[in-house]
Each structure stands twice: as C-alpha cells, then as structure tokens.
Amino acid sequence: MDGSGADGTGAGKRPNERLTSWFLRSGWSKGELARQVNRRARQLGAHHISTDTSRVRRWLDGEQPREPIPRILSELFTERFGNVVAIEDLGLRSAHQSPSVSGVDLPWAGPQTVALLGEFSRSDLMLARRGFLGTSLALSAGPALIEPMQRWLVPAPAADPARAEPDNRRRARLSDPELEQLESATVMFRQWDAQCGGGLRRKAVVGQLHEVTDLLQEPHPAATSKRLFTCAAELAQLAGWMSYDVGLQPTAQKYFVLALHAAKEAGDKPLGSYILSAMSRQMIHLGRPEDALELVHLAQYGSRESATARTQAMLYAVEARAYANMGQPGKCKRAVRMAEDTFSDAGFDGEPDPDWIRFFSEAELNAENAHSYRDLAYVAGRSPTYASLAEPVMAKAVELFAKDGDHQRSYALNLVGMATVHLLQREPEQATALAETALTVARRVRSERVTNRLRKTVDTAARDFGDVPEVVRLTDKLTAQLPETAEAV
Numbered sequence: 001m002d003g004s005g006a007d008g009t010g011a012g013k014r015p016n017e018r019l020t021s022w023f024l025r026s027g028w029s030k031g032e033l034a035r036q037v038n039r040r041a042r043q044l045g046a047h048h049i050s051t052d053t054s055r056v057r058r059w060l061d062g063e064q065p066r067e068p069i070p071r072i073l074s075e076l077f078t079e080r081f082g083n084v085v086a087i088e089d090l091g092l093r094s095a096h097q098s099p100s101v102s103g104v105d106l107p108w109a110g111p112q113t114v115a116l117l118g119e120f121s122r123s124d125l126m127l128a129r130r131g132f133l134g135t136s137l138a139l140s141a142g143p144a145l146i147e148p149m150q151r152w153l154v155p156a157p158a159a160d161p162a163r164a165e166p167d168n169r170r171r172a173r174l175s176d177p178e179l180e181q182l183e184s185a186t187v188m189f190r191q192w193d194a195q196c197g198g199g200l201r202r203k204a205v206v207g208q209l210h211e212v213t214d215l216l217q218e219p220h221p222a223a224t225s226k227r228l229f230t231c232a233a234e235l236a237q238l239a240g241w242m243s244y245d246v247g248l249q250p251t252a253q254k255y256f257v258l259a260l261h262a263a264k265e266a267g268d269k270p271l272g273s274y275i276l277s278a279m280s281r282q283m284i285h286l287g288r289p290e291d292a293l294e295l296v297h298l299a300q301y302g303s304r305e306s307a308t309a310r311t312q313a314m315l316y317a318v319e320a321r322a323y324a325n326m327g328q329p330g331k332c333k334r335a336v337r338m339a340e341d342t343f344s345d346a347g348f349d350g351e352p353d354p355d356w357i358r359f360f361s362e363a364e365l366n367a368e369n370a371h372s373y374r375d376l377a378y379v380a381g382r383s384p385t386y387a388s389l390a391e392p393v394m395a396k397a398v399e400l401f402a403k404d405g406d407h408q409r410s411y412a413l414n415l416v417g418m419a420t421v422h423l424l425q426r427e428p429e430q431a432t433a434l435a436e437t438a439l440t441v442a443r444r445v446r447s448e449r450v451t452n453r454l455r456k457t458v459d460t461a462a463r464d465f466g467d468v469p470e471v472v473r474l475t476d477k478l479t480a481q482l483p484e485t486a487e488a489v
Helices: 017-026 030-043 053-060 069-081 110-127 143-153 176-196 202-216 222-245 249-266 269-285 289-302 309-325 329-343 362-379 384-402 408-424 428-442 448-464 469-481
Strands: none
Touching: 017 053, 017 069, 030 053, 030 069, 110 202, 110 222, 110 249, 143 249, 143 269, 143 289, 176 202, 176 222, 176 408, 202 222, 222 249, 222 269, 222 448, 249 269, 269 289, 269 309, 289 309, 309 329, 309 362, 329 362, 362 384, 362 408, 384 408, 408 428, 408 448, 428 448, 428 469, 448 469
C-alpha cells in the first residue's frame, strides 16, 4: 500500500461533495492534484506516498485518506484560494492531535510555555520542510483561534511564596552584558529581516530562540527571567513573521501564539499587542478579515493604557486594513484618520519606543493606509474612487521607502502596491514601470510575499492589457529573471 489509502471502506460510502466542490473550483485536473500531493509529501519526508488519478477519484467518491493526506490537501487548497480551507471544510477526518503539537489553545503558564517553545523550535530546526512539522500542523481560524487568544487578558495568578517549593538548584547567573548581547542579537535579526526578507535568516532566528529557551529552563532571578521571556517573545514573533513572509502559514501562526504566551509571562502588554497585530495581518492575508478585526481589537483593548502612540497608530492602521477587507468604508476611513492623528504624537508622548515598533515610520503609515484604500477599491468592484484615494498616499510611501535602504522588502511591496493602483486606474504603462523596479528589488530579497504579489500583479496586467507592448515585455522579463521561490532556510 502506498500510504495514501483509506482508513476504511464500506458499503455505505457516499461521494465527498465538499471535497468535490473545492476540487472543481480549483481548476486542477485529477492528475495535477495527485502530482501536487506527491510533491508536498516528498517535501515533508513522506516518501511512501505515491498518489495517482485513480486515488484522487476514490477520495472524491468518499474514501477517507490517511494522514498526512488530509493536511496536505488542506494546505494545497488554502494556498490555491488564499484563505483557510480546513480539513473539515474538505469533508475529511483528521487524526486526533495533542494540543502541544497542533493546537493554539495552550496552557497559559511559564513552564509549559518554555517547554512548548523548546519543543516547537527544535522540531522546526530538525524537521521543517515547507512548514510541515511532522504531519500535525494546521491553521486555526474563527472561534478556535480567537477564544484562546482572549485569555491573554486574564490576569496571571499571583504566586504564593508560603506555598512555593524551595528551589535548591543553583541559580544561573547571566550578567547584564550577556543579556544585552541577547537583546542586541534580536535587533540585528530584525534588521536582516527588513533588508533581506524572511527566507535568508529564518532558521538562524529559530536557533537563537531555541538557545534562549534553553536558558529559560534554568532558575533565574525574577528580573532576569522577565528579560529572557521578553527576548523569547520577540524572537518567536520574528520567527513567525519570517515564516509568514516565506509562505509557511501554520508554522507562522504557532510561533505567534507561543510569542504571545511568552509576552504574557514577561508582563509586556504592548509587545503582546504587537504580536496580535502580526496575527491580524496574517488573517487579512488569508482572507479572514473578521478574525483579523477581532485580534486587533483584542490588541487595542489589552494595551490601551501602556502602548506608546506609535504602537497605537500601528494598531489603528491594521484595524483600517481589516475594515477595508470587510467592505466597510466608513469605519475604514475613521481608523485611517485615527492612525494619522495618533502617529502625530509619536515621540512626543514621553515614552521611549521599543525597537520592535520602530519600523512603523511615516513611510509605513502611508503604506498601510494606502493599502487600505486600495483594498477598498478591490472589495467595491475595482472602484476608481477608492483607487484615487490610494494613489497619493501610496506615492508618498514609495517616495519615502526609496530613500530607506533598511526596508527593502517594504519598498518592493509598495512598488507592487502602486502598480496595482495604476492597474485599477487602467494605466498599464505606469503600472509596468513600477513593477519592473519592484522586480529589481525582488531579486535581492528572499520573500515569497514579494514574489507572489509581483507575479499576481503582472498576471493581472497581462490578462487586462495583454496587447500593450510594455506589459508583454515585462511578462517575458519576469519569466526570465524571477527565480522560483526557494524553500525557507
């Protein structure tokens, strides 16, 4: 048996209408789906799987495939449609997975957080291929995601010194210079991510996170433990962001969840709000703006008394993106105005900004708000009105990022964003000029987000303006120069 067969068959087997619906909408043939399943299985090391068209036909007829096939199919359809397609959505059963490996509803307690961070980062370093940690990782969405995250707000129980067991182990001594070196390394990794994309240094960040987790397993004074948990939270967030950037969505989500747990242990609510904003951006990317809005509102509420003006402005900008993708222009515009007004107070509120929010510059503010207007244009049926609102704000973002050598990925993303605005305004020549500049930057950056958005934009230009010479030349140039996305390292 090839390992992709059924859990069991019976006379009462019925056609799988859910899987059939997704399959027909995908436009794939049975042979193409079989080839993709086999390719993905090889990437996760399941070399015993050899699927063919007859096997796909039996799945459509109601046969239940064994793991890891259901999770592979969930991943493939999620990537195809740009939003979460759960195993259950496909009418397939999944084997029971332990929460420590597969879920997001994890215990909110320090020792368990340390153990889970260690387990997950070790598995990532040893086993990850295209985001599969074994066969057990899947995206969570809806109440299954939101409800566990809401427990971030529940106060941690106070320790009772009288009942605490004496710790006779010798406490580890980390000097201030050693802690500062760990914190400086996180800042350096963050800079590399902004300059080079998530693909080049992701495993280096995961390795550093694993080292910090090892340190957290030793007894430390409370102040040292707090700094180590903060460092672990920042590294886990960055590992999640880099995983998101190279298309490893389930891996990214798990890192974000673990980062939030570590931030809670550190007692750092603004950092927790930043992690929730990253989760919100991922949900927007995956076509779940309602989940994104829930997450960013949770971030805003939890950090309302402690976040700096810059952090609050960033949260308003993410809120605007969620409203835009929900097709709510009034609320989107209000959130944009709140982001602009709050940003004007950045640096003047008497609170120093942590390094993790310093990326949110005037350029990033303009970029987020421009993309909100651009997204409104898409949701409103390619509305020229919202496209015209996006154009000057996106132009400002591109101008500012062009002068900023430290944020090359953002520069590329906003060049592509500006190209999409010109396509909405039916100006293919201007769009291709911007996309060509983005192609130059994309070749220096390892980011699946950049390459995917660039390919999608050029495909749209070719579909709508295929007879324009500039579009034809750019399509040929893209095919010749943009390499296929490499696996994350």
